[in-house]
Amino acid sequence: MLIFEKSRAGRRATAQAPLQESDLDGLPQQFRRRQSASMPEVSEMQVVRHYTQLSQKNFSIDTHFYPLGSCTMKYNPRASNSLASLPGFLARHPLAPETHSQGFMGCMYDLQEMLKEATGMFAVSLSPAAGAQGEFAGVAMIRAYHDARGDDARNEILVPDAAHGTNPASAVMCGYKVREIPTGGDGDIDVEALKGVLGPQTAGIMLTNPSTVGVFERRIKEIAGLVHEAGGLLYYDGANLNAILGKVRPGDMGFDVIHMNLHKTFSTPHGGGGPGAGPVGVSERLEPYLPVPMVAQDGADYVWLTEDNRAESIGRLSAFAGNAGVLLRAYIYARLLGRDGMHRVAEFSTLNANYLLKRLTDAGFDAAYPQRRASHEFILTLKRQARELGVNTMDFAKRLLDFGVHAPTTYFPLLVPECLLIEPTETEAQDELDRFVDSMTAILQEAQNDPERVKSAPHDLPVRRLDDVRAARDLDLAWKG
Amino acid sequence: MPFIPHTEADIQAMLAIIGAPDIDTLFDEIPQALRCGELEKIPQGMSEMEVGRLMNVRARQDGQPLCFIGAGAYDHHIPAAVWQLATRGEFYTAYTPYQAEASQGTLQLLYEFQSMMTALTVMDVSNTSLYDGASALAEAVLMAVRANRKSKSKRILLPRSLHPAYRRVVHSIVRNQGIELVELPFDMESGQTDPEGLEQYAGEDFAALVIPQCNFFGVLESVDELTDWAHANRMLAVAVANPVALAVLQPPGEWGEQGADICCGEGQPLGAPLASGGPYFGFLTCTQKLVRQMPGRIIGRTLDLDGKTGFTLTLQAREQHIRRSKATSNICTNQGLMVTAATIHMSLLGAQGLERVAAACHANTGKLVKALSGLPGVSPVFKGAVFHERVLRLPLETKDALRSLAAHNVLGGYDLSADYPELGNAVLVCATEMRSDEDIEQYRSKLERVINARIQTPCKLKPDW
Numbered sequence A: 001m002l003i004f005e006k007s008r009a010g011r012r013a014t015a016q017a018p019l020q021e022s023d024l025d026g027l028p029q030q031f032r033r034r035q036s037a038s039m040p041e042v043s044e045m046q047v048v049r050h051y052t053q054l055s056q057k058n059f060s061i062d063t064h065f066y067p068l069g070s071c072t073m074k075y076n077p078r079a080s081n082s083l084a085s086l087p088g089f090l091a092r093h094p095l096a097p098e099t100h101s102q103g104f105m106g107c108m109y110d111l112q113e114m115l116k117e118a119t120g121m122f123a124v125s126l127s128p129a130a131g132a133q134g135e136f137a138g139v140a141m142i143r144a145y146h147d148a149r150g151d152d153a154r155n156e157i158l159v160p161d162a163a164h165g166t167n168p169a170s171a172v173m174c175g176y177k178v179r180e181i182p183t184g185g186d187g188d189i190d191v192e193a194l195k196g197v198l199g200p201q202t203a204g205i206m207l208t209n210p211s212t213v214g215v216f217e218r219r220i221k222e223i224a225g226l227v228h229e230a231g232g233l234l235y236y237d238g239a240n241l242n243a244i245l246g247k248v249r250p251g252d253m254g255f256d257v258i259h260m261n262l263h264k265t266f267s268t269p270h271g272g273g274g275p276g277a278g279p280v281g282v283s284e285r286l287e288p289y290l291p292v293p294m295v296a297q298d299g300a301d302y303v304w305l306t307e308d309n310r311a312e313s314i315g316r317l318s319a320f321a322g323n324a325g326v327l328l329r330a331y332i333y334a335r336l337l338g339r340d341g342m343h344r345v346a347e348f349s350t351l352n353a354n355y356l357l358k359r360l361t362d363a364g365f366d367a368a369y370p371q372r373r374a375s376h377e378f379i380l381t382l383k384r385q386a387r388e389l390g391v392n393t394m395d396f397a398k399r400l401l402d403f404g405v406h407a408p409t410t411y412f413p414l415l416v417p418e419c420l421l422i423e424p425t426e427t428e429a430q431d432e433l434d435r436f437v438d439s440m441t442a443i444l445q446e447a448q449n450d451p452e453r454v455k456s457a458p459h460d461l462p463v464r465r466l467d468d469v470r471a472a473r474d475l476d477l478a479w480k481g
Numbered sequence B: 001m002p003f004i005p006h007t008e009a010d011i012q013a014m015l016a017i018i019g020a021p022d023i024d025t026l027f028d029e030i031p032q033a034l035r036c037g038e039l040e041k042i043p044q045g046m047s048e049m050e051v052g053r054l055m056n057v058r059a060r061q062d063g064q065p066l067c068f069i070g071a072g073a074y075d076h077h078i079p080a081a082v083w084q085l086a087t088r089g090e091f092y093t094a095y096t097p098y099q100a101e102a103s104q105g106t107l108q109l110l111y112e113f114q115s116m117m118t119a120l121t122v123m124d125v126s127n128t129s130l131y132d133g134a135s136a137l138a139e140a141v142l143m144a145v146r147a148n149r150k151s152k153s154k155r156i157l158l159p160r161s162l163h164p165a166y167r168r169v170v171h172s173i174v175r176n177q178g179i180e181l182v183e184l185p186f187d188m189e190s191g192q193t194d195p196e197g198l199e200q201y202a203g204e205d206f207a208a209l210v211i212p213q214c215n216f217f218g219v220l221e222s223v224d225e226l227t228d229w230a231h232a233n234r235m236l237a238v239a240v241a242n243p244v245a246l247a248v249l250q251p252p253g254e255w256g257e258q259g260a261d262i263c264c265g266e267g268q269p270l271g272a273p274l275a276s277g278g279p280y281f282g283f284l285t286c287t288q289k290l291v292r293q294m295p296g297r298i299i300g301r302t303l304d305l306d307g308k309t310g311f312t313l314t315l316q317a318r319e320q321h322i323r324r325s326k327a328t329s330n331i332c333t334n335q336g337l338m339v340t341a342a343t344i345h346m347s348l349l350g351a352q353g354l355e356r357v358a359a360a361c362h363a364n365t366g367k368l369v370k371a372l373s374g375l376p377g378v379s380p381v382f383k384g385a386v387f388h389e390r391v392l393r394l395p396l397e398t399k400d401a402l403r404s405l406a407a408h409n410v411l412g413g414y415d416l417s418a419d420y421p422e423l424g425n426a427v428l429v430c431a432t433e434m435r436s437d438e439d440i441e442q443y444r445s446k447l448e449r450v451i452n453a454r455i456q457t458p459c460k461l462k463p464d465w
């Protein structure tokens, strides 16, 4: 039942609104609304009960194992939330003067410095609001760099066929053409094919490492050399930074510009879709183009760097300073972990992934890249099961929900047929991983003995499989009363 | 180990199954030469108690001054239930509802949000958020260029009275696609977009006209005329609106003869704390005709196998994970949690509560303007009617006045002199429902002191009043 359907005309949650009754005398009639918006009229308790009950229909990290590949669904420390929500932080207006911002700016400055060290980049700007906006910023910087050198015939960005959809979409938003490069049978990109497409039209390449197929790109130094030789720059999609934190740094691999997903690696909450934060880091030659605002130190004070003192910046991407509250949460997490904690993130996320991969392949599942180590995630392909049993990846995913597990990422990357991208993260215990193996094994048996049961899953959730075709055909996007 | 559950025995057992002697072996595909050492510049970890101490010091350092700044971020009361519910783990730690059956809570809430936003703006459809108001406008501009079938132009008319940061953001985001922004002047007397400035572009090919309501000066624009003018000149009308103001202002869907085509804006006034500028959320609503050009996630109501109502992500063929380089936008992660808060906020307040908030802001800013205008040399700059912000002229340099006020722990408004030098010593002030009569009196008395101090040292005074 929708909140609108619990509404009754004249019912109010009056304690919420100001008691002050004011008139609108200064607002000429011509500008006024003639009819009140049709919003629910409900009591405070009805609201609390309604949204509490809705929340209980969600799977979440706090309630379920959530091995959604590429999304790093690890535990989000409660301390990050409560400390970022201290009254002083919540009350600060984004345009408060620097004299009343030193505490907040100090946190941002420290975070910039820590991210520089963790990634091996020369400078960092925190302002992009999510990974995709970081990608946009990064590619815009690549473009600004070429433009500043008068090198403006470069109109192409290279993207592996396994790349996340935001990569090509971001390149296009920056005015580039996108050319895909194939992935080889071992999961590394096809270097011969890359050589064939590099040229004077190449502005840059966007890579994820470990890649979206869950393996480390072993020839990365060679790739960097080739791209640089052709005059292009290397972009690092930091979605998988969790796998290598404290082990190997994008700056040392030869990347010129990177984004990080703090909502993944730095454990800020995913909030049912967001917010995130996608800070960007650059090598020295791209430093002038970083998006504003940034925080700098001037003697003992922190100061803002804006369009006024950074003329070559690609500019501003949101009205204020990006997702400040997310940045604070990431900062708190980073201080809790410290240097050693960061190494452990990579170690234990990798341990968990390799353990789970081994147990699942022992249980009869096929790894997409059996000859490779898993990074912090790995891919299974259910091609064989789909062919032999008529039960596909989506069926497995839906049946997992009945076992109380959020499904892994399905059908991404697109190049592996019937794939599940599984990312357990470092915060899961061995017993939870074992339970996942048991669930997968049970579903496999079911697929052999009673395939219909799997194909018609889920059975025990608030709804059964939903009609997506109908949703897109008979659009119902808002309650009409 | 913080947040890592493994015991030493677990580690050994897991390694034995993998068949690796130690954890480091698992990194053996990374070339040795690339491996980094200690991250020396990162400090050692701290306990929760120690980090708590650090953060408390820093949070207190910024002092919680009395704030009369608006300029795109507004200090409204947020009912206690809003964030207590929004930070429930089931909302806070879920992600994009890809698995619809396991995400009906978030999905239904988002459908309710879409319903509330379409009701507020009187538009047909809503997405479920973009990053913030400014980037939402950039997306609306891109959408207008794609969607306007009557125009081949990549030019957009953007009023100078629009928030300066929004103009910058739109520029940064759309410039690489060859889109040109043409600035419309404002009338120095009313503060509205200048009708004559507009008329010079009549008959020219533009994709859209952007119409802020209210504009950056707090002034109400003649939205009916502007919308009709845009349509008469084959442009789309793109509204930029404050959602709290919309509780009392004519909704964009009813502007002019046909209504605006796209409406976007900053959702922060609906339950997001000021919090240094984010996370907030951008909203975007439009006519049914344009729905396939929309950026961002959209939720549809549908049926399950048993014919039971349920909710799911829909029209995904617009999005990057399906369409890749041909998507309507690159957005993936959005501002979901802020939308969760906004939906709960709107449910608690209802239309009447939001109207009350809007009226209280309007009245308080009126009181503030009246109180300050009683001081020598202080007067409103524009004659146009305002919602909850107004531009005042000061008898001294705005920067100096604001600095002195800040020293008294009053944030006196937004300094317009850098963005609008033509306005002289001007400041944009705002008093939301959160500012009491005593707060307003504090501002008045402190500004009086600042002005008097200046008048006694007249050498520093600029005689422009």
Ligand SMILES: Cc1ncc(COP(=O)(O)O)c(C=O)c1O
Pocket (backbone or CB within 6 Å): A070, A071, A130, A131, A132, A133, A164, A166, A167, A208, A212, A237, A239, A240, A261, A276, A278, B331, B332, B333
């Ligand atoms: C590999 C990869 N790249 C980029 C992104 C985009 O990041 P965001 O969703 O924060 O925009 C994601 C995640 O969603 C991803 O998994």
